[in-house]
Amino acid sequence: MSFSVTVCAAVFGGASAAFVPRAAHRLAVPRGSRPRSTCAGCAVTLATWVRAGATCDCARSPVWTWATGALVAGTLGATIGPAPLLLVLLPAALLGILLAVIDLRCLRLPDPLVALLAAATVLPLSAAAVLTGEPARLGRAALAALLSGLLYLIIALLPGAGLGLGDVKLATVLGFTLGFLGWPALMVGLLAPHLINGPVALTLLLTRRAKRRTALPLGPALLTGAFLGCLVT
Ligand SMILES: [Zn+2]
Numbered sequence: 642m643s644f645s646v647t648v649c650a651a652v653f654g655g656a657s658a659a660f661v662p663r664a665a666h667r668l669a670v671p672r673g674s675r676p677r678s679t680c681a682g683c684a685v686t687l688a689t690w691v692r693a694g695a696t697c698d699c700a701r702s703p704v705w706t707w708a709t710g711a712l713v714a715g716t717l718g719a720t721i722g723p724a725p726l727l728l729v730l731l732p733a734a735l736l737g738i739l740l741a742v743i744d745l746r747c748l749r750l751p752d753p754l755v756a757l758l759a760a761a762t763v764l765p766l767s768a769a770a771v772l773t774g775e776p777a778r779l780g781r782a783a784l785a786a787l788l789s790g791l792l793y794l795i796i797a798l799l800p801g802a803g804l805g806l807g808d809v810k811l812a813t814v815l816g817f818t819l820g821f822l823g824w825p826a827l828m829v830g831l832l833a834p835h836l837i838n839g840p841v842a843l844t845l846l847l848t849r850r851a852k853r854r855t856a857l858p859l860g861p862a863l864l865t866g867a868f869l870g871c872l873v874t
Contacts, residue, residue: 647719650731654714656693657735659707662700663692665739668754669746710738713868720872729765730871733758733818737864740811744860750807759814766821778821785820785827786813792831808859815867822874830870834862 667676667687679686683699695702713734721727736758744750763782770779790813797804819830838859845851 642719643722646723646727647715650718650727651711651715653731654734655707655711658710658714658738659693660691661706661710661735661739661742662694662696662703663687664690665742665746666696668739668751669743669749671747672749706738706742710735713738717868717871720874725769729762729769730818733762734868736761737868741861741864744807744858748805748856748858750805750811750860752807752810755807755810755814758811759817762814762818766818770821781824782817782821785824786817789813789816789819789827789831803856804859808863811860811863815863819867819870822871826870826873828870829873830867833866833869834859837865838862 666681667678667690670677677687680697680699682697685697685699687697714731717730717734718727721730736754740750740754740758743754766782767779770776770782790809793804793809793812796802797806797809815830816827819827838857841862842851842857845855845857846853851857
């Protein structure tokens, strides 16, 4: 473990995640709606996308957002060390945090953001596989993306699954990176979301904060699973 890489990654993660709340607030809108241009709390016009800390002057500073960014990025830095892979996974983790916050707010994973995550991971990892003379890695990543997408598509088609096509697309994109890292990473990435969402759903039911038919977002669990999978390298 490289101490300086860990600290640099954690600082990058925390500092960049501080910009997530404003962007998430503007993007967490129903399907087909334009991004929010006013604050949902005090109706003031949100002129820019860029604001560190709270969404608006009327909102509290969400400490957990930058704390999550610092923890996730710092852990990736500690596990991966000074390798080019870290430069791919850090921005991807930031996009993942943005997607998770939006999904928690409005049960949606906007296609343009999932597409951006795909571009930010598939393109550099494919180039890395070719440049390092490991095309087999590229094949494994593509196969893993296909398997992951197919598995979640089957789950989504089951009656009462409570899982949307946005989850299927995200699982496909995450499957590519996990497959690039290896089959054990993919296994963790596929299993962990269910081990996370099961107890969360049970806790919400027991504390009466959710009913049996309440829709729960799967995106945050998928992204957490992928993060844990990235640590199995
Ligand atoms: Zn406000």
